Amino acid sequence: MELSRRTLLALTGAMAVSGPSARTTTRAALFRGVGQPLSVETIQLDPPRPTEVHVRMVAVGLCHTDLHVLRGERQVGMQPMVMGHEGAGVVEAVGAAVRDIETGDHVALTWLPACGVCRWCRAGAHHRCAESSRIARGPQLDGTYRRRDAAGRDVGSFCLVGAFAERTVVDQASVVVVDKSIPFEVAALASCGVPAGVGAVTNAARVRSGDSVVVIGVGGDGMNAVQGARLAGAKVIIAVDLHAWKLDAARTFGATHTIQAGAGVDLPARVRELTEGVGADHAFVCVDPAATLLDASRATTVGGTVVMTGLTPESVATTPVPPIELLRGQKTVIGSVYGSASQRTGIPEVLRLYRQGSLKLGELVSRRYRLDEINQGYADLAAGRNLRGVLQLG
Structure with missing residues (x-):
């Protein structure tokens, strides 16, 4: 028993x-x-x-x-x-x-x-x-x-x-x-933010070499999603944030392009400009999903994947993405906790990558x-x- x-x-x-x-x-x-x-x-x-x-x-x-x-x-x-x-x-x-x-x-x-x-x-x-x-x-x-x-x-x-x-x-x-x-x-x-970001890329989305990625919010989780995308061999890594200094930092962690968010910025259009007009293969929502999930979904290409690592307030009870857009776009929306892998293996793995110089x-x-x-x-x-x-x- x-x-x-x-x-x-x-x-x-x-x-x-x-x-x-x-x-x-x-x-x-x-x-x-x-x-x-x-x-x-x-x-x-x-x-x-x-x-x-x-x-x-x-x-x-x-x-x-x-x-x-x-x-x-x-x-x-x-x-x-x-x-x-x-x-x-x-x-x-x-x-x-x-x-x-x-x-x-x-x-x-x-x-x-x-x-x-x-x-x-x-x-x-x-x-x-x-x-x-x-x-x-x-x-x-x-x-x-x-x-x-x-x-x-x-x-x-x-x-x-x-x-x-x-x-x-x-x-x-x-x-x-x-x-x-x-x-x-x-x-x-x-013990938290690093495996959350890196694992969202490697385990939840399974980004492959040559893929295009957009990361919305490059703080504790997001900067590690940028690093994870670099490790996975993504060709285009777009960092998005309100703060210019974080975007400057994102380039040192592996971002190939940056977009400063704010009023009047059409994020999906900007992402398409950087991805040959089709949108990113993967989007990572690392801040305020209630405000950013719709743009993240619209910034991905047909068959794209959207991974959420950021929390929403408990008062937020619905998703802003119309179901018809998910259906027509054949898109996948995933929630990722601890980088979608065991913390027993995820923590040692990111520390191994740190020791070999692959993660900052x-x-x-x-x-x-x-x-x-x-x-x-x-x-x-x-x-x-x-x-x-x-x-x-x-």
Whole structure:
């Protein structure tokens, strides 16, 4: 009989912890309400349970997903909640049931767990893990809490990670061990935005040598879609963004052409001009799909593929693309999560490409911030000042 993950956690609940096991305190950035700045506070952190890992955080990327929460565009299950999900650090303690993770290991944290027992994980499709529906609720995978604020209230962890903290406790399902030679900020970016962009090209769209590509929004995901298209051998790589400086940067990452978006710009027409009048083979929507999906679809050729990596606010309930256009254009629209591949293999793969010099990852970092500067970091993100801001914690 197959045991559920929750049953497994319960059965191992009395096992010991390897490493420091006392309750401790840590500083963390808490979400306490829509429209409010993140609150940097000292909270209590319990030791890891048997399948969990205590991690000292070193670097965390500032991703747009958290901004959706701060703006009320994505709902979470509770407040307060420690935000942050694109992180890397050092293991300081492990539960007795943890496998293949040891104290001292350098790790990247994954914003989707890989439970290992659901039908998707058993098939190697960890990016479709059945536990993914729980990432915004707040509790740990076993339904309990490891964090409390100064008033003694339970504190949740966003994406089962809660990375905007000096220390965190996560289930082993959210941990990937990385080589100690990898810089922490590179490992952090490899845990979210890099495989999302590169994998959208290589796995979701399966771009081939000689294809033409348009990438809408060249921030955290989009710049990596540009890199993925270059690696795939795309002949035409068109970067689209509101900000001229990002377009200049996109050329250094592999874009062959750029289009500055804005009022009065006919994006599909501009793309056709750059693709012999027929449109791109593939379009990647890496920002605001509600506003850009229709142009992306119309910018692709007959039989073209549109891949969405960017989130929409939960209030957006319909697609702007008329079904008749999809039918007549014989087009495919795909949603891609974690680059449409297992995070267990996707993270090591992008780090392998980084080590051999095929991917620029350190160059993605525009600014670095201390924990007390996190709200400035998100203001910079919202204003389009960063490709990726990184929170430095250690």
